[in-house]
Amino acid sequence: xxxxxxxxxxxxxxxxxxxxxxxxxxIKGLELTAVCDIxxxxxxxxxxxxxxxxxxxxxxxxxxxxxxxxxxxxTPHYLHPPIAVAAFQKGLHVLIEKPxxxxxxxxxxxNEAAEKSGRVFGIMFNQRTHPLFRQARDMVRTGRLGRPKxxxxxxxxxxxxxxxxxxxxxRGTWSGEGGGxxxxxxxxxxxLWQWIFGLPSRLRxxxxxxxxxxxxxxxxxxxxxxxxxxxxxxxxxxxGESPGTNRLxxxxxxxxxxxxxxxxxxxxxxxxxxxxxxxxxxxxxTPPYTYHEFEPxxxxxxxxxxxxxxxxxxxxxxxxxxxxxxxxxxxxxxxxAYLSAWNDSWVDxxxxxxxxxxxxxxxxxxxxxxxxxxxxPVKLSGYQNRWEIKW
Amino acid sequence: MEKIRLGIIGIGNMGTAHINNILSGKCPExxxxxxxxxxxxxxxWAEENLPKSVGIxxxxxxxxxxxxxxxxxxxxxxxxxxxxAIDCMRRGIHVMVEKPxxxxxxxxxxxxxxxxxxDVVFGMMFNQRTDHIYRKxxxxxxSGELGQIRxxxxxxxxxxxxxxxxxxxxxRATWAGEGGGxxxxxxxxxxxLWQWICGMPVKxxxxxxxxxxxxxxxxxxxxxxxxYANGATGTFxxxxxxxxxxxxxxxxxxxxxxxxxxxxxxxWKLEQSEPEFxxxxxxxxxxxxxxxxxxxxxxxxxQHVGVLNAFAGAVLRGTPLIANxxxxxxxxxxxxxxxxxxxxxxxxxxxxxxDLFYRELMKRVKTSRRKQEVKNIVADTSGTYNV
Numbered sequence: 132x133x134x135x136x137x138x139x140x141x142x143x144x145x146x147x148x149x150x151x152x153x154x155x156x157x158i159k160g161l162e163l164t165a166v167c168d169i170x171x172x173x174x175x176x177x178x179x180x181x182x183x184x185x186x187x188x189x190x191x192x193x194x195x196x197x198x199x200x201x202x203x204x205x206t207p208h209y210l211h212p213p214i215a216v217a218a219f220q221k222g223l224h225v226l227i228e229k230p231x232x233x234x235x236x237x238x239x240x241x242n243e244a245a246e247k248s249g250r251v252f253g254i255m256f257n258q259r260t261h262p263l264f265r266q267a268r269d270m271v272r273t274g275r276l277g278r279p280k281x282x283x284x285x286x287x288x289x290x291x292x293x294x295x296x297x298x299x300x301x302r303g304t305w306s307g308e309g310g311g312x313x314x315x316x317x318x319x320x321x322x323l324w325q326w327i328f329g330l331p332s333r334l335r336x337x338x339x340x341x342x343x344x345x346x347x348x349x350x351x352x353x354x355x356x357x358x359x360x361x362x363x364x365x366x367x368x369x370x371g372e373s374p375g376t377n378r379l380x381x382x383x384x385x386x387x388x389x390x391x392x393x394x395x396x397x398x399x400x401x402x403x404x405x406x407x408x409x410x411x412x413x414x415x416x417t418p419p420y421t422y423h424e425f426e427p428x429x430x431x432x433x434x435x436x437x438x439x440x441x442x443x444x445x446x447x448x449x450x451x452x453x454x455x456x457x458x459x460x461x462x463x464x465x466x467x468a469y470l471s472a473w474n475d476s477w478v479d480x481x482x483x484x485x486x487x488x489x490x491x492x493x494x495x496x497x498x499x500x501x502x503x504x505x506x507x508p509v510k511l512s513g514y515q516n517r518w519e520i521k522w
Numbered sequence: 523m524e525k526i527r528l529g530i531i532g533i534g535n536m537g538t539a540h541i542n543n544i545l546s547g548k549c550p551e552x553x554x555x556x557x558x559x560x561x562x563x564x565x566x567w568a569e570e571n572l573p574k575s576v577g578i579x580x581x582x583x584x585x586x587x588x589x590x591x592x593x594x595x596x597x598x599x600x601x602x603x604x605x606x607a608i609d610c611m612r613r614g615i616h617v618m619v620e621k622p623x624x625x626x627x628x629x630x631x632x633x634x635x636x637x638x639x640x641d642v643v644f645g646m647m648f649n650q651r652t653d654h655i656y657r658k659x660x661x662x663x664x665s666g667e668l669g670q671i672r673x674x675x676x677x678x679x680x681x682x683x684x685x686x687x688x689x690x691x692x693x694r695a696t697w698a699g700e701g702g703g704x705x706x707x708x709x710x711x712x713x714x715l716w717q718w719i720c721g722m723p724v725k726x727x728x729x730x731x732x733x734x735x736x737x738x739x740x741x742x743x744x745x746x747x748x749x750y751a752n753g754a755t756g757t758f759x760x761x762x763x764x765x766x767x768x769x770x771x772x773x774x775x776x777x778x779x780x781x782x783x784x785x786x787x788x789x790w791k792l793e794q795s796e797p798e799f800x801x802x803x804x805x806x807x808x809x810x811x812x813x814x815x816x817x818x819x820x821x822x823x824x825q826h827v828g829v830l831n832a833f834a835g836a837v838l839r840g841t842p843l844i845a846n847x848x849x850x851x852x853x854x855x856x857x858x859x860x861x862x863x864x865x866x867x868x869x870x871x872x873x874x875x876x877d878l879f880y881r882e883l884m885k886r887v888k889t890s891r892r893k894q895e896v897k898n899i900v901a902d903t904s905g906t907y908n909v
Contacts, residue, residue, distance in 0.1 A: 292800050475869075
């Protein structure tokens with residue numbers, strides 16, 4: 132069987148685990164042939180685990196080497212787009228870790244390069260594989276939930292201690308990470324929000340920088356968004372709350388779904404609320420509904436599914452679960468949320484790329500990010516629980 | 523048994539519901555002594571249905587001066603609550619006011635000033651304060667065992683109303699008649715409970731949609747965002763256009779979390795206060811240990827009857843009310859701030875300029891639509907008031 136030779140760029144927490152998954156044959160059709168990291172100690176660790184793969188300290192050398200057909204980019208956020216662009220220029224397939232980048236301007240360049248190359252471009256939005264969110268998307272997209280009215284997601288279970296932010300100089304800084312909970316922890320949820328419910332037309336956000344932690348960036352955010360079709364959305368997130376909550380509620384004129392505690396509950400109306408509202412003569416009645424519950428079996432590792440889907444897309448033309456060019460949607464929301472909070476005003480979507488970048492640059496320039504590359508050994512013990520959906 | 527002699531001002535939906543409760547024997551210390559309404563159809567109903575001993579009036583002041591009553595219950599449209607309450611206080615008549623306390627805080631302050639000067643018992647019909655879940659939440663938060671509040675989030679979208687509801691009275695859902703929509707009519711309970719349990723916010727930012735789901739001029743969809751003095755934040759989401767709606771109230775505190783939903787109260791209690799854990803824990807992916815359980819309550823929710831009986835007790839024996847009348851202003855301060863925020867499209871700090879609010883409200887009252895084809899029905903809403 133034909134195999135795709137893949138190189139991993141960025142051999143850190145997640146890159147090392149992806150490398151292990153591929154090298155141990157968990158992904159049909161993928162073969163690990165190269166690892167790239169700027170730190171020698173990391174490369175030594177990779178060499179110990181995978182003695183036969185090519186090792187590179189500079190991603191450009193890896194891209195030029197001819198050793199790979201595809202790359203998986205698991206570097207710090209800012210570097211996702213430039214490395215992806217270079218890889219597309221070499222005609223390679225690309226899978227990037229989330230987020231797509233930090234600001235929409237750089238991500239647009241990446242999307243253009245991807246399109247021009249015609250190569251497969253995926254993004255690691257692994258939570259899109261979860262049956263509950265797939266079900267929610269289906270119900271919205273097929274119209275079973277009716278005309279969308281409201282989405283409320285309380286996703287405050289991204290708790291982090293101060294020690295977490297102190298564990299890397301880049302963490303919690305504008306220059307290192309380019310944001311806080313909206314760019315590091317909640318991108319999955321923001322992506323699911325837009326994937327299920329669509330992109331809003333404007334939003335108003337409140338972000339609190341360093342509210343609970345000694346960090347530059349936001350560790351609490353509240354977003355209120357409006358849609359052209361009249362729907363509204365509220366999104367609440369934080370890394371300072373414990374025990375947090377993960378509860379997604381979506382209302383349409385044919386009912387309501389609530390995803391919470393690993394379960395989807397569905398109240399299905401017998402008729403559209405919109406017609407009931409104007410035909411009821413009692414003044415006090417509510418339309419009847421039937422209640423359904425959906426609790427899927429644990430369905431295997433989500434990261435592995437995205438990796439397998441990426442391989443299948445290259446080898447067999449399978450449709451991508453998370454096409455790379457959709458990564459910008461999450462940033463449209465999070466960039467707009469930052470602009471809204473910084474300017475204390477509404478922001479229309481899509482955001483003005485240049486205006487956002489100017490604002491971000493100011494913060495990058497004042498950032499106290501200290502380059503402290505840590506070289507603690509990576510733990511090749513598989514995907515960690517913290518990367519799974521928490522209820 | 524000694525009884526208070528109660529006169530009821532306004533025998534529409536609510537006034538009638540109260541009368542039915544009292545006449546069915548649920549309020550042993552209350553006698554319906556007189557009723558008043560300006561609607562001839564309701565007076566006719568009173569004549570045909572109430573005991574002969576009950577005085578029937580078409581003028582409130584005449585009832586207050588009749589000598590038949592020592593206490594009054596005000597169940598007229600919102601704008602007139604403070605005016606009638608003051609009329610009672612002036613005469614030394616004890617007074618129970620239906621929610622909301624009024625429509626704008628200026629008039630409610632005047633009512634509260636009068637209450638201070640008079641020595642009558644002054645209560646507010648916040649019947650949901652009797653609910654076993656909310657009483658328990660109040661007790662748990664105020665006991666201090668869970669530390670400071672950090673976030674409050676109430677999704678209270680189960681106030682569904684079809685268009686026919688709004689068409690049932692000319693005053694309904696108009697600026698001139700009601701002074702607001704879901705915040706003034708349905709949510710006063712929730713706004714009162716929110717502040718009763720969690721305290722008053724200091725900043726309010728509200729997104730409001732007027733006549734979004736119904737043919738009405740006032741708000742029927744609200745998402746409000748607030749901040750408290752200690753930096754805590756809160757959200758309040760309500761609508762009369764969602765069905766089946768949600769009633770989920772979450773309070774996160776330093777040492778735990780409370781969630782009430784579906785008639786149950788859940789609690790997570792931390793072993794160690796989160797702020798302390800956050801600063802001292804040296805592990806990067808760790809959380810304070812939490813014990814999770816469903817909170818037991820006494821299960822009692824006496825609702826309107828409980829509020830009325832406490833009122834009678836306060837008049838007869840000086841025992842505590844469920845909700846002091848003066849506290850009615852708090853929920854109204856929040857809803858006025860929400861309206862002002864939505865009208866001016868900016869964040870409002872509490873206290874705000876109450877004259878400005880009044881002017882903005884009156885602008886809307888002036889252009890208020892008068893509803894034409896109104897069917898004057900008394901809806902049996904008895905099942906719709908409770909939690």
